[in-house]
Structure formats: structure tokens, C-alpha cells
Amino acid sequence: MAKLVSVPVPCYAVIFSSLRTEGDDGYGAMAQRMQELARRQEGFLGVESARETIGIxxxxxxxxxxxxxxKADAEHRAVQELGREKWYASYRIRMAKVEEERAFESQG
Structure with a gap:
């Protein structure tokens, strides 16, 4: 089951919105690898992801x-270039400061 992350505030959110090209061509494995690599970075707090027509x-x-x-990580930079070449039709990256978090968890 998917789970939402809880983060300490204040913190920063990097929002990556994308439109994919057709086919997988290794995309799934790459996305998993990038999440594993990000988790090992100092200062990483968590990640949430969803994909329908637009991936976020x-x-x-x-x-x-x-x-x-x-952003400067060598492997991450190489995958960014590969993404522009074969996996993404377009994307946007936004950064925001998270100043507050509220939560609801169903008990049933």
C-alpha cells in the first residue's frame, strides 16, 4: 500500500512534473535507481510520486x-541528460519552502 511521508517543517520540496514519451525503454528501473540514490543523500527527507497522464x-x-x-550528483546529472534524450516530452521543476504540514489518518 502506498504511504504518504511526514516531514519536519520548515523544509523544501522539489516538485518534478513531467510528460513522458511513449514506451518504457528502461524508465522504470531508472526511476527506482534515482529514488534509491536520493534516499542516500544528506538532507533527504522523503519522496511521494504519482503517475497518470502527468507524472508528479x-x-x-x-x-x-x-x-x-x-542536483550536482554525477549519476543524477547523467540520468537527467538521458531523460531529456529519451524519456520526457517535457518537464517542469519547481522548488518551494514547506512551512506547515497538516495530516489526517483514517482509523478504519
């Missing part, structure tokens, strides 16, 4: 420096 992945980070290190 939100990663949460302790600070902007952590995001900058993730």
Missing part, C-alpha cells in the same frame, strides 16, 4: 544546500 514526484529536503548537492 515531490522530494523533500532539509535545506537548499542538500538540493544543490543532489
Amino acid at each position: 514526484t515531490v522530494s523533500y529536503w532539509r535545506d537548499r544546500e542538500s538540493i544543490a548537492r543532489w
Whole structure:
């Protein structure tokens, strides 16, 4: 079952919205690898992802420096280039400061 992450606030969210090209061509394995790699980065707090017509992945980070290190990671940079070449028709990356979190969990 999918699970939402809880993050300490304040923190930062990197919102990656994308439109994919046709076919998988290794995309699933790459996406899993990038999540594993991100989880090992200092300052990483969690990730949530959904895909229908538009894919949206939100990663949460302790600070902007952590995001900058993730952006500069050599393997991540190589996969970004590959994504532009074969997996994405378009994408947007947005960064936001998360100042508050509220939650609801059903008990039933």
C-alpha cells in the first residue's frame, strides 16, 4: 500500500512534473535507481510520486544546500541528460519552502 511521508517543517520540496514519451525503454528501473540514490543523500527527507497522464514526484529536503548537492550528483546529472534524450516530452521543476504540514489518518 502506498504511504504518504511526514516531514519536519520548515523544509523544501522539489516538485518534478513531467510528460513522458511513449514506451518504457528502461524508465522504470531508472526511476527506482534515482529514488534509491536520493534516499542516500544528506538532507533527504522523503519522496511521494504519482503517475497518470502527468507524472508528479515531490522530494523533500532539509535545506537548499542538500538540493544543490543532489542536483550536482554525477549519476543524477547523467540520468537527467538521458531523460531529456529519451524519456520526457517535457518537464517542469519547481522548488518551494514547506512551512506547515497538516495530516489526517483514517482509523478504519
